[in-house]
Amino acid sequence: MRAPTGVIPRRALRSGDPAAIAQLVAATGFFTSEEAAIARELAEAVVAHGPASGYEFLLADGPGGLAGYACFGRIPGTEASFDLYWIVVAPHLQGQGVGRWLMALTEAAIGELGGTRLYVDTSSRPQYAPTRRFYAACGYVVAAELPDFYRPGDGKVIFLKALEQR
């Protein structure tokens, strides 16, 4: 997949990234403050502890700063199953294929780490319909649904993609 113009991927986190990630997550207007705090904490854990934190990042630098990022990691206790914890694209860059490109790079990075299955959790709420359509368009299928998981009326939908063996 061709890279979006002027957007460059990198895997290594820098010390300023946790703040930039928190800002990006907040800028989408899509996440709760608890979620934004978690996003920042995961990045801080990687800056402090590296891969031992259990989290991996793939960042996309754009001309005006962080264009998007993905955060993922092997699920503890599994041989080769990964969770995609976050995939976020800056609001002004959405709808230009940055998400698809970031997802493809993330899947490739997970393949390099030996991952064979990638799970993504999302909400069943109407607000998340575009998110669910995005995952479906990326080749993910619904593996399970847990009604009322997040709160009454807000279920968890677990998407799965079996990654191609390389």
Place this chain on the structure above:
Amino acid sequence: MRAPTGVIPRRALRSGDPAAIAQLVAATGFFTSEEAAIARELAEAVVAHGPASGYEFLLADGPGGLAGYACFGRIPGTEASFDLYWIVVAPHLQGQGVGRWLMALTEAAIGELGGTRLYVDTSSRPQYAPTRRFYAACGYVVAAELPDFYRPGDGKVIFLKALEQR
């Protein structure tokens, strides 16, 4: 539910508990060394950071040391859903209702914390059939199954119990 003779519950972890927990988990012969290490790390996190760690413990002291324990916590991002991460009974005390009693106390403790749904993950492997029967006997239902989650042929079974509102 009546307490098993000579077994006393407590919620607060002591500094010696992480080692006792690791020993208990290993003594069951049921868990991998990675799982035993995780069990110990969770206890260490609570000793170091208290409830801010996101984990809660319920321990059962028997005449000869730790008789069993449960580890649980609110699932981040959820309003009132909890995960039961661990429930373990010492091998020489199994089959005497300690597990059922520990589960009932755990559900009550989660209710006190405001939890309304308790999820428990386990394996689909034949080795875990007694575990699955135990959850079913405690009133848990299978909410989802994820084949090959842990490794090929080893799926995840997600049990759920909606806790009674108090």
